[in-house]
Amino acid sequence: MTNAPLLLQTQDLHFRFGARPILHGVNLRVPPGSIYGFLGPNGAGKSTTLRLLLGLLKPTAGTVQLFGHDLARHRVALLSRVGALIENPSLYDHLTGRENVDATRGLRGLPAHRTADVLALVGLSEAADRPAREYSLGMRQRLGLALALLPDPDLLLLDEPTNGLDPSGIMEMRGLLERLRQEHGKTILLSSHLISEIEKIATHVGVIQQGRLVFQGALPELRQLRAGQEQLVLETESADTCRNLLPRLLADATVTGPGTLRLPGRAPAQVAALAAALVAAGQPIYGLRQEQPSLEETFLQLTETSVAQ
Numbered sequence: 001m002t003n004a005p006l007l008l009q010t011q012d013l014h015f016r017f018g019a020r021p022i023l024h025g026v027n028l029r030v031p032p033g034s035i036y037g038f039l040g041p042n043g044a045g046k047s048t049t050l051r052l053l054l055g056l057l058k059p060t061a062g063t064v065q066l067f068g069h070d071l072a073r074h075r076v077a078l079l080s081r082v083g084a085l086i087e088n089p090s091l092y093d094h095l096t097g098r099e100n101v102d103a104t105r106g107l108r109g110l111p112a113h114r115t116a117d118v119l120a121l122v123g124l125s126e127a128a129d130r131p132a133r134e135y136s137l138g139m140r141q142r143l144g145l146a147l148a149l150l151p152d153p154d155l156l157l158l159d160e161p162t163n164g165l166d167p168s169g170i171m172e173m174r175g176l177l178e179r180l181r182q183e184h185g186k187t188i189l190l191s192s193h194l195i196s197e198i199e200k201i202a203t204h205v206g207v208i209q210q211g212r213l214v215f216q217g218a219l220p221e222l223r224q225l226r227a228g229q230e231q232l233v234l235e236t237e238s239a240d241t242c243r244n245l246l247p248r249l250l251a252d253a254t255v256t257g258p259g260t261l262r263l264p265g266r267a268p269a270q271v272a273a274l275a276a277a278l279v280a281a282g283q284p285i286y287g288l289r290q291e292q293p294s295l296e297e298t299f300l301q302l303t304e305t306s307v308a309q
């Protein structure tokens with residue numbers, strides 16, 4: 001991670017609902033200018049964490065720091081710099097998009113021009129005078145984001161912002177978040193249970209499983225983790241025969257089928273040497289390929305490791 005001061009961090013955050021522990025010592029590190037993908041399966045504790053970050057729940061132990069200050073001590077001032085979309089936005093269906101934004105703007109005492117500003121920002125200027133009930137789910141999410149953007153926050157906290165959207169809605173939301181980061185300097189934390197989604201947009205990733213952060217780092221670090229898990233798969237006639245004939249070369253191979261062996265990833269020269277040795281030993285090669293686990297598998301492996309701890 002970068003050495004720049006963190007925009008958001010938590011220290012040893014614990015939370016329980018009644019007697020039930022939900023979060024166990026979560027240390028989030030969100031650098032300024034990042035899109036931080038907060039990734040975890042359903043029930044892992046993402047929404048609970050976001051509620052703690054917004055001061056909607058109080059931690060059982062630990063602290064939240066926003067912009068370098070303690071949330072518990074400076075709640076109002078700090079949260080005035082945060083925009084959030086943590087559930088489906090509550091909209092008035094009979095009002096237009098513009099009227100919806102204007103109502104919230106008025107309540108917050110913000111200048112009138114902010115309504116048009118945020119509608120333009122989320123790409124809803126043209127649809128602004130249509131009633132919200134005619135909006136697609138993607139447009140409703142963007143209208144929700146417009147509401148969150150009204151006070152021009154430095155940090156956006158978004159709980160599963162693409163949940164339920166169709167592919168074009170997802171792409172629009174992704175493009176919008178990228179623009180908000182690149183052109184408007186926003187830092188964005190968004191939660192998701194889909195690694196494929198996070199991989200396309202995040203600069204940094206935190207993986208939570210059963211209330212514990214099992215990975216945190218820049219996106220390339222997550223990819224690197226995956227590279228280390230590369231495997232060489234050999235399809236042959238008899239896996240056992242090959243192992244008996246080439247005990248040294250296949251010392252770290254696992255037999256995963258009658259004719260299948262899996263080995264830790266190899267350099268190309270080693271793959272060639274193995275192929276030559278197999279041929280010299282009279283063993284047929286039906287297939288020899290390097291396999292990278294999908295990010296989903298990497299993610300599963302991370303979560304399994306944490307359960308095992």
Ligand SMILES: Nc1ncnc2c1ncn2[C@@H]1O[C@H](COP(=O)(O)OP(=O)(O)OP(=O)(O)O)[C@@H](O)[C@H]1O
Pocket residue numbers: 017022040041042043044045046047048049193
């Ligand atoms: N009000 C509540 N009272 C008791 N337990 C709760 C409450 N809200 C959530 N939980 C529990 O806390 C755990 C974490 O839930 P949370 O909603 O934070 O998970 P999540 O990662 O956001 O998952 P999802 O994507 O399904 O919302 C779950 O086991 C959930 O059942």
